[in-house]
Amino acid sequence: MLFVKPLKIGNIELENNIILAPMAGVTDLPFRKICKKYGKPGLVCNEMVSSKAICYHDEKTLKMIVSNDEKRPISMQIFGSDPITMGKSAKFISNYCDVVDINMGCPAPKVVKNGDGSKLLLNLDLVKNIVEEVRKNTDKPLTVKIRKGWDEKNIVAVEAAKIIENAGADAIIVHGRTREEFYSGNADWNIIKEIKEAVKIPVIGNGDINSPESAKKMFEMTGVDGIMIGRACLGNPWIFSEVEYYLKNGKKLPEVSVSEKYNVILEHFELLLKEKGEYTATREIRKHISWYVKGMKNATTIRNEINSVESEADFKKILKEYF
DSSP, rough: OOOOOOEEEEEESEEEEEEEEOOOOOOOHHHHHHHHTTTEEEEEEEOEEHHHHTTOOOHHHHTTTTTTTTOOOOEEEOOSHHHHHHHHHHHHHTTTOOOEEEEEEOOOOHTTTTTTTGGGGHHHHHHHHHHHHHHOOSOEEEEEEEEESTTOOOOOOOOOOOHHHTTTEEEEEEEEEEEETTTTOOOOOOHHHHHHHHHOOOOOSSSSSSSHHHHHHHHHHOOOOOEEGGGGGTTTTHHHHHHHHHHSSSSSSOOOOOHHHHHHHHHHHHHHHHHHEEEEHHHHHHHHHHHHHTTTTHHHHHHHHHHTTHHHHHHHHHHHHHH
């Protein structure tokens, strides 16, 4: 059975149906570029941005929606709980992206305390109003990312998915955990299957896809139209290509060589430098290094060294010595 194929969302067709998840503090422009070059996902998503901050023209937020010379298509995710503000921000970001995505799944305390993210799943009337208002304000394909529910007493994903479809969304992304679970335990793929059977728009499965084998299992178990990969691509932008190759050929690509890893880290750092300057780049690369070197020899040593680096020259010197 052919699992990897082009995916139509609204009026755009993605080259393939393997998608980079939006991750706060991670999927900025440099990281998206690295994933596109070495993993080739069909769609990448920026880190979520606050609808209120966009309406207030907050400078820091506006920098987050920059997509200079980036290979399209790109999806931009907004969060918030006021339908009017969400509509206005959707209209604004539509000038910068190819797909508008609404976050109804984020479990972070600072997001849910304002009634945003996965907290919306406790108010399905509001879910409907937000999707309708955003739909009115953009002609771009519209996707909505949800979770299984708020907690085990509130498993509302199937009902929410039907409401979201009727309100005008073009696709739905489902993470198979409740908010209460955050990222613990195992994602419930059965709920994703139920949603796939309940709606006609494309359904994209998310949660615990961390290898080519698990990607295949997600397709087989749920019948989803596409998959979204999040945490498994940290330090491993190659996972998208690995999944695609495995699903097409039934065998695995050879492991990425140490020298390729070194070159990609350097390239990632150069992109950060260009985009954010030395001060920020040397700090932001730290978390990426700990992901890139995970499982490698003496990984703790380089992590500790990199964590105190404050200059481009020092970073490159330590990296070169380690590799």
